[in-house]
Amino acid sequence: MRHVFTPWKSRSDLPAPLQEAVRTWAHEHEVGEVALEPMGELFAVRLNMSADPVPGIYVPAAALADPEALLEMLDAALEVYYAELNLNQ
Numbered sequence: 001m002r003h004v005f006t007p008w009k010s011r012s013d014l015p016a017p018l019q020e021a022v023r024t025w026a027h028e029h030e031v032g033e034v035a036l037e038p039m040g041e042l043f044a045v046r047l048n049m050s051a052d053p054v055p056g057i058y059v060p061a062a063a064l065a066d067p068e069a070l071l072e073m074l075d076a077a078l079e080v081y082y083a084e085l086n087l088n089q
Contacts, residue, residue, distance in 0.1 A: 001013060001038065002035060002036065002037055002038065003035070003036040003043075003064075004033065004034070004035045004036075005019065005022040005023050005026055005033070005034045005035075006023065006026060006032060006033050006034075007023055007024075007026045007027035007031075007032075008023070009023075010022065010023060014064055015065075017067060018064065018065075018067050018070065021067040021070070021071060022034055022067075022070065022071075022074070025071050025074055029074075029078060031047055031048060031078065032048050032049070033046075033047070033048055033049050034046075034047060034074065035047075035049075036059060036064075037053060039058065041060065041061050042058040042059060042060055042061070043058065043059040043060075043061070043064070044057075044058060044059075045057050045058075045059060045073070045074065045077040047077060047078065047081045048081075050081070054077040054080050054081050054084070055080060055084065056080060057073065057076055057077040057080055059073045
């Protein structure tokens with residue numbers, strides 16, 4: 001299942017505390033949308049409705065049960081996302 005989070009709401013069947021953690025992270029980092037796209041046992045990360053997933057960042061399904069691990073992966077994804085934006089300017 002695809003999981004989508006904004007600072008205000010989420011479309012996900014993940015536990016409520018994890019959804020709240022991702023929404024709070026999005027708000028604190030000024031990210032309009034976080035989408036986790038299933039790819040087998042991994043999830044690709046899309047930020048701010050980008051056409052392509054963040055390259056090289058794949059969230060293991062196990063991280064979806066651990067808010068701290070997921071937020072670390074999102075921090076890494078955001079770094080790569082900003083680096084990609086700078087390369088394309």
